[in-house]
Amino acid sequence: MATVVVQQPLRHSTPPPSPIPSAISVNRRPSPIPTRHLPVCPTGPPPSDAQETPARCTTNDQTSSLLYPADGFVRISSPPAPNIYAIDAETLSSALDHMAAQPLPDPSQMFPWLHGLHPDNHLQLGFFSSRRKSLRRAPKCWRGITVVKMGGDLSKARIKGAVAPNEVISPTSRFLMADPPDGFSVRNFQIQTAKLAAMSDIVVYAEDQASKSELLALAEDFAMAQQAWRMKNDPMQERPPYNTFVVTSSFHHIEKKRPQLVAITADGQLTGRVMDFSQWERLEMCSMSRASEISKNVWLGPTPDYMLRPGDCEKPEIDPYDLMIEASDLASIPGPRFLATVDAKLEKGPQRIDFPSSGSIVLPSGNTREVEDLVATIRWIYYLAHPEPHEVADRDGDIAMTHPGKKPRRIFIHCADGYTESSLLAVAYFMFAEGVPAHEAWLRLHCQKGRNFFAYPTDVAFLSHVQSRLLQESPTNHNIDTSEIWDPNWFLKMDGSLPSRILPYLYLGNLNHANNPDLLRELGIRRVLSIGEPVSWTEETRDKWGKENLMYIDNVQDNGIDPLWQEIDKCLEFLEHDKKEGKATLVHCRVGVSRSASICIAEVMKTKRLSFPHAYYELLQWEENQMKKRGPLKRELEWPTVAREIALLNKPYSRS
Structure with missing residues (x-):
C-alpha cells in the first residue's frame, strides 16, 4: 500500500556540475527529438509480494x-x-x-x-x-x-x-x-x-x-x-x-x-x-506556445499551419512578419554574404531563412568561424528590428548592420511546436537584445514573457561560453564588465529544461528539477510533491523550506504495477492547500512523464471539470470514482481506444 510520509534526507551528495569546455564547434548532426533525450529512468525494483496492494475487486x-x-x-x-x-x-x-x-x-x-x-x-x-x-x-x-x-x-x-x-x-x-x-x-x-x-x-x-x-x-x-x-x-x-x-x-x-x-x-x-487526439494535440500545442513578442519586434511561436501542411490551410492575405526564421535540424548558421542577400530581398517582400535547432551545436572544437557567424546573425536580426542609426559592421566588413531610415522589421522565430527547436536562438537573441546573462535570460523568458522552451545541456554550455561575446556587443549594455559575469549554482546544475508550468500554482518536473531547490525558488515554487522519488536535499534546505511544504508518496515505482490511483486524492489535497496559500508546487517523479504527469492531469481534470482525454489506466479508473460521486458512470473513451491513440501520438518520437 502506498503511503504518505515526510521526506527524510538521503545520505549521498549531489555530484558537482560538469565543467564547461572552453572551445565550441557546430556539429551538423540533426538534434534529437526531446522525448529521446529524457533523463535515464530506472524502473525501480521489480514488484514484490510485499508491494502488492489488495485489489479493489478480487473477483474474476x-x-x-x-x-x-x-x-x-x-x-x-x-x-x-x-x-x-x-x-x-x-x-x-x-x-x-x-x-x-x-x-x-x-x-x-x-x-x-x-x-x-x-x-x-x-x-x-x-x-x-x-x-x-x-x-x-x-x-x-x-x-x-x-x-x-x-x-x-x-x-x-x-x-x-x-x-x-x-x-x-x-x-x-x-x-x-x-x-x-x-x-x-x-x-x-x-x-x-x-x-x-x-x-x-x-x-x-x-x-x-x-x-x-x-x-x-x-x-x-x-x-x-x-x-x-x-x-x-x-x-x-x-x-x-x-x-x-x-x-x-x-x-x-x-x-x-x-x-x-x-x-x-x-x-x-x-x-x-x-475527440481526435492528433488534432487536439496540435491545437493544444499551438495554444500553449502561441506567438508572443519576446523583445521589440521579435516574436517566438509555432510554425503556421499553412507552412506545416501546404495545401490544407490557406495562407493569410497579409503576412504579419517580414522575416521568418525556422529552427531546423538540417540548417547551417547563415554566413554574412547570405545575410546580405536576404537583407536586400527584404525590400521586395517577406523572406524566410533557416537556423540550426536547439541541441545541434555541440562541444568541443577549435573552429570559431561558425561562432562568429552565429553572433553576426543575432546582431543582424537585432538591427533589422531596431533600424535606428548604428555604426556597427561585422568583423570582416561584409555587410553593414545598420538600417538608417528603414522601417523596423517584424521577425518571427518559429518551429513546429513553438519551443523545442527554436529555444537556442530565442535565448541567445534575448541575451543580446536585452543585455542579460544566460541565467537571467532563462528566468525572464519564462517568468516575465510567459514562454515555455526546451534546451539541451549542450545549449546551456554553449550559451554560458558565448555570453561574454553577446554581452560585449549588446547595444543595450555598453558598459558591462564581462569579467564579473558568473553563473549561479542553480544554473550550473540545470540540464537545460525548466519545470513545465501547468497552472499558475502547478509545475510538472523531473528529479533533476526537484534536486535544484534554488532554481525552484527563482521560479516562485515553494512546495514539492514527490511521487515515488525522494529528493536529495540537506537537512538545512529542508528546514529552510519547512517540512510541511514537502510530501513524499512512497512505494510508487515506475514499474507498471504499484497502484497510484488510490493516492491521487491525497495528492490533490496537498495541492488544494497550495492554491489557498498562493504558493506554487512542483510535482515530480524521476522523469516527469508518467507518475507525476498523472497527478497533474488529475488536478487539471478536477479544477477545469474536464473529462479524461488522454492519460493512463489508473486515471481512467480514478475518473470513474469522480463520476460515481456526481451521478451515473459513463466513460467517454474505452481503454483500448485510449491506448491506441497514445501509441499513435508517441509514434513520431519512438525509437526506430
Whole structure:
C-alpha cells in the first residue's frame, strides 16, 4: 500500500556540475527529438509480494455486456461456419453505452499482462513475473467490444473507436501476437488494442458500397480467430465465449439515426462528437506556445499551419512578419554574404531563412568561424528590428548592420511546436537584445514573457561560453564588465529544461528539477510533491523550506504495477492547500512523464471539470470514482481506444 510520509534526507551528495569546455564547434548532426533525450529512468525494483496492494475487486467475473449471451441475436452464418450474429445500429449504440457504464477491472488484474509478456522476452518476464508465473495468463475479468471496419480506411466512415482489421488480426485468421519478443518497456500502449481485442466481442462493419459477402468473410475470419484463441488460452473453457457480430444497418443510417457513434463521416469530415487526439494535440500545442513578442519586434511561436501542411490551410492575405526564421535540424548558421542577400530581398517582400535547432551545436572544437557567424546573425536580426542609426559592421566588413531610415522589421522565430527547436536562438537573441546573462535570460523568458522552451545541456554550455561575446556587443549594455559575469549554482546544475508550468500554482518536473531547490525558488515554487522519488536535499534546505511544504508518496515505482490511483486524492489535497496559500508546487517523479504527469492531469481534470482525454489506466479508473460521486458512470473513451491513440501520438518520437 502506498503511503504518505515526510521526506527524510538521503545520505549521498549531489555530484558537482560538469565543467564547461572552453572551445565550441557546430556539429551538423540533426538534434534529437526531446522525448529521446529524457533523463535515464530506472524502473525501480521489480514488484514484490510485499508491494502488492489488495485489489479493489478480487473477483474474476467478466464485465457485464449486452452482447453476451448472444441467444437473442439472429445467427447469419451457416454450419459448419462459426457462429456469426447480426446487430443493428441501435443495439450497437446501447451495447457501447452499457460498456461505458461498467466499472473497469482493477489494475492488479490487468497488469503486467497488458505490458506484454512474450514467452521469449526473458527480460520482460524476469522483471514482471519471475516469481509468479500466473501473472502471464490472460485475465478473466475483461470483456470488451472491438469495432472493426472492413478495408481499414479510417479516414472516412469511421465509427467511434473503430480499428482496421490488420491492427488486431493476422492474414491467417489469428489474433496478433502483439507482445514484443525482446526489449523492456512498461509503456507498450501500441500492443494493448490487439491484446484486448482477443478478449472482446468483435463487431465488423463496412461502408455502404462494400461487398456483403466480403464483410461476412471478414466476420468468419474473426470468429475463427476467437475459436483459436480460446483453444490456446482457455482450453478448459473457464470463461464465457466471445462472439462476432456484423452490423446490418447502413452507415448512412448510422449517421442519420445514431450520430453519436460517428467519429468521421462518410465524406471524411470530423464530426467533433468524438475527440481526435492528433488534432487536439496540435491545437493544444499551438495554444500553449502561441506567438508572443519576446523583445521589440521579435516574436517566438509555432510554425503556421499553412507552412506545416501546404495545401490544407490557406495562407493569410497579409503576412504579419517580414522575416521568418525556422529552427531546423538540417540548417547551417547563415554566413554574412547570405545575410546580405536576404537583407536586400527584404525590400521586395517577406523572406524566410533557416537556423540550426536547439541541441545541434555541440562541444568541443577549435573552429570559431561558425561562432562568429552565429553572433553576426543575432546582431543582424537585432538591427533589422531596431533600424535606428548604428555604426556597427561585422568583423570582416561584409555587410553593414545598420538600417538608417528603414522601417523596423517584424521577425518571427518559429518551429513546429513553438519551443523545442527554436529555444537556442530565442535565448541567445534575448541575451543580446536585452543585455542579460544566460541565467537571467532563462528566468525572464519564462517568468516575465510567459514562454515555455526546451534546451539541451549542450545549449546551456554553449550559451554560458558565448555570453561574454553577446554581452560585449549588446547595444543595450555598453558598459558591462564581462569579467564579473558568473553563473549561479542553480544554473550550473540545470540540464537545460525548466519545470513545465501547468497552472499558475502547478509545475510538472523531473528529479533533476526537484534536486535544484534554488532554481525552484527563482521560479516562485515553494512546495514539492514527490511521487515515488525522494529528493536529495540537506537537512538545512529542508528546514529552510519547512517540512510541511514537502510530501513524499512512497512505494510508487515506475514499474507498471504499484497502484497510484488510490493516492491521487491525497495528492490533490496537498495541492488544494497550495492554491489557498498562493504558493506554487512542483510535482515530480524521476522523469516527469508518467507518475507525476498523472497527478497533474488529475488536478487539471478536477479544477477545469474536464473529462479524461488522454492519460493512463489508473486515471481512467480514478475518473470513474469522480463520476460515481456526481451521478451515473459513463466513460467517454474505452481503454483500448485510449491506448491506441497514445501509441499513435508517441509514434513520431519512438525509437526506430
